[in-house]
Amino acid sequence: MAVYIVMGVSGVGKSTVGKLLALQMDLLFYDADDFHPPENVEKMKAGIPLQDEDRKGWLDILARKISTWNQKGGAVLACSALKEKYRKQLQSIPREQLTWIYLHSTFELIKERLLLRKDHFFKPELLTSQFETLEPPGYGIHIDANNSPEQIIQQIMQKLNNKISRIGLYGLGVMGKSLALNLASKGVQVSVFNRHLKAVEENVAKDFAASHSNDFKFNWFDEPEKFVASLARPRNIILMVNAGKTVDVVIENLLPHLEKDDLIIDGGNSHYKDSERREKFLKKKGILFLGTGISGGEEGALKGPSIMPGGEPTAYDRIGDILEKIAAKDKNGKACCTYIGPGGAGHFVKMLHNGIEYAEMQFIAEIYHFMRFSLSLDQEGVAGFFEKWNKEMRSYLLEISIEILRKKENAEFILDKILDAAKQKGTGGWSTKAALELGVPLDTITSAVMARIISGKKEQRVKAAEIYNTKPHKKEFKKIEKSLFQAFQAEQIINHAIGFDLLKSASEEYRWNLNLSEISRIWTNGCIIRSGLMEDLVKLFRENKDENLLLHKEIVDFIKEARQDLILVITQALQAGVPMPGMSAALNYLLSFTAAQTSANMIQAQRDYFGAHTYERVGKPRGEFFHTKW
Template identity: 55%
Template sequence: MSKGIVYIIYGVSGSGKTTIGKKLAKDLDIPFFDADDFHPESNIKKMSDGFPLDDTDREPWLQKIANEIKVWNTKNGAVLACSALKIKYRKTLGSIDEKYIKWIFLEGSYDMISKRMQARKNHFFKKEMLVSQFETLEGPEKGIVITVDKSSDEIVNEIKSKLDTNRSQLGLIGLGVMGKSLAKNLLSKNFTLSVYNRQVDDYEVDIAKKFVKEQPDNHMVLGFDNLKSFVDSIEQPRTIILMVNAGKPVDVVIEALVPFLSKDDCVVDGGNSHYKSTLERSDRLIDKGIHFLGAGISGGEEGALKGPSIMPGGSKKAYNRSGNFLEAIAARDKANNPCCEYIGPEGSGHYVKMVHNGIEYAEMQLLAETYHVLRFYAKKNPDQIAAIFNIWRNNGLDSYLLEITADILLKKEGDDFLIDKVLDKAGQKGTGGWSTNAALEVGMPLSTISESVMARNISGIKSKRVEASEKYQLKTYSISSNDTIFIENLEKAFRTASVINHHIGFELIKEASNEYNWELNLSKIARIWTNGCIIRSDLMEQIWKLFLNDNDTSLLLLPDIIITVKSDIHSLTETVAAGLTSGFSLPVFSAAANYFLAYTSAQSSANIIQAQRDYFGAHTYQRVDTSLDEYFHTNWKH
């Protein structure tokens, strides 16, 4: 067995932890320790008197053992017998260095354990405490599970067979750009890893084997192009992360994978899958006893390598099983907590990632429009615009997207700015459009996000735009007054439009949470987005704190936001007016302004819509001077 590994055998009292632990330690030729021996006298007396320990009693005891584990790790390892009934207790024990701990859960029914307890003598733990232990017990989220309905020798032999140290801790399928980066991230955290990539003649040949050769010698990684061998190389219960293209490829891989999987294995889809597909896959796999997590991952290639933002959705048991791997490789927020947290039930993780991408689409378009008016209306060069953006970054508007846009504008090819050689035809992978469809399904406005998708679509008809430009020959106008005032207004307009865009995204998440009974926590989601992901920003730092104690109030109705937006809204409307009258398209700025004006109008124009519908279709309408549960139809023709 591996040097420095601590094997923690846990379960309720009477499950055989001490007996099995001593036998296993003897076979492995390493020391055995019983957690009970580390209890202070006050704990022992309390249990002897028939009173269960509370978490206050356990905290110093568990921390003391965690410190001992650190010492045992520096030597040849050890076997520890410990009840560790709750997940948080196990997290404390594993807080020193989880990767050097192997968890072994001894499972048995209440009746079986109770009979064992009756046969025990001279032990301070009484049978009456067993009921409390079973009530407290939280099932295993990692490691191996051994049923104790057999002899101690059989149990030890089963443990040793499952603790084959030649097996990897987890597996990853798909070594594209994101897959490779995520695999390197896992290896950098000292996890042992098996990787698999398909073989396609003259296209994908020996990808996994080549990846293994490229890694440093101190990284334990195995490469496979045979799926069964790959699965067999991972310790049970298995965690396998899929990093393949969304859509049919995910289903093809899962279908090929399932025959080789075992009960309680967990499959994690880390791609940009549609949330409805994730729901379907989860249902199919749970029927086979296999866990499934749909984990949205944001951060691009660099994020995957250094620490992305991860949004896992699925059963809580699935997250308890495999979430430790995801948390280990995630980015860290300012308090050093992982930018990965359990989002909610099946489908919710990929839904939240979809909305993240929608917000991202609109933020990118806002920056593109800002650049465009600065370049062609205010007549600033790219390096001057980069300087303006960097000033904004120091004014509370810092974001990853603003940072990279400033970098882009400074890049030259010879004496020319490279941005001037980039074709104005934007690509997309479809997730922005998914957000729009999802919003329609729950009846929510998605103005900024939908408009950003449409802006990419219209950019795609380049030849038509060129033809129309030549035929109409419309003029654009440059700024005719103080550009300092315009740029100050533009900064406020950008801030306000960004707040409105984020509000729209979080409103969609909130409505979906209500519609699908997901009970999503907006503050947790915003916190996950404070680092690692594409939309990380100063604004996101503010949002997660604002939602911390007010999960149900809309962003635009929070007092701090009201003060800012009320002060700056005129800058947004003036910027839109100046841009449009000067011949510049500002779709997302305009959408933000229109949404806000409609959102804050007590009286809208929808009464005319309702009258029109009743006129041509007898759809009825409600009146302001009667009860809202009354509906009317009128013959409107004079």
């Protein structure tokens, strides 16, 4: 399906070229002039230039026709489409399905052609107004109309066969390659770029394009200037490079080749404050920017990730259809991609996604460890229970953990060969820092980050284990078998409540107006933390977007029932000498959140004693402070 619009001023040869192009491509040809209402025709016959109001109804008719023609297999349309706003009105189908072919020539040459035309309602004296109205497009195929129609068709076909890319992808690491293939599989023409460093990274872009040449035609580059020149204007460039200074270096390298209204999309795991800074910097130069979180790993990037774009709404309006096209789909077939909010909102939401992910991974690891080394289940036994639980939980992380538990190498389980020293990329720690800045508790995520840090001290832990003679004590599995699943479900809910509370606070502080229900929805597929719970959250946050998750009636009913199970499992694990930092953090948060009276009055008294920091008083209005001379 495709529609081709041959555009330009009257007399440039639109109809002649359009008919030949339609014949070449075996498509129907239409002339936009045939759809003018009688009153427009009469005006043009009288030598009266059409105004925007005259064209509005005509363009509406054409837009509907273009949509119909596209559904029926395509067409070629000859239409002046002189102004950008006219072209936007005609854009009734996806951008990649509509190709603009702009025929241009000099005023003098076209005037000569018009003087030779007979029996046409357009008067040559109207040509001046057309040139004054003309706004040449910064995209599409541009053809000099001074050649013969046959030569023009040859040039058009050559350019169509090597179609200008609508989007460029900079950086062909694992995620970049997968995204490029995803885009190409959805019919989007892509230019790919990767740096060329002798003996370090050689011919990466070239080899990638060659290895997939049987399926897709990638325009490949290792020179920034040629890469940018290959893109349709205004340009759209996705950066898939390492977060941090590398992003700034890449932007600086691209800037000399960019023009006003070009768009840079940072698809890496950048810090949200860096995204805000880059957006402001680029805005001064007339360049649009979207800080875009992408979750799903290599497989998600290839088959459909969850996408979280943040920045100017106009930037999303321009590229949103492509991002939604390559995103995963929820259970109703809607794209797991939505405009998140202004500034750094997109990367903040992705950061928090990763924070929730850290804690979920920690919970699964703790329960596996407890079941394996204290409750005496073998790996197949643990995998069996996880598999049973996941029929209800539908958790991606639990799903992959089952496969990990069962994977063998030379008849031995691979998991036993993996060193227990976890790494991190920083997003979990960023979440903790953001929570401290906003004054929001983040117990589960912070504990998961700290657990990874202490896991890295492998040599010290081994030495300490020998000194303290610490080994897991055996516990009777049957006594807590029923409680394990309830406890696992409870900590998952608590962790999500903690994470979404941070999102709510950030939204209020930065005025992002985050839609928690919509964020939950785009996390139901494609991303790492997708689960059955996430699907429930879409409804819960839609019904009451302002309430803490732990105060929703459905959640309250479950947590009341599961609270003792969580306490029992953690108590048994700690008594057995099995560390449970993540699950303990979840329980402590729950106990603190549901406690009408805590120990904080003693802390306030201590602060006032040594530092005269004052305190609020029972029975007095909040915000009224007192001091005691101790």
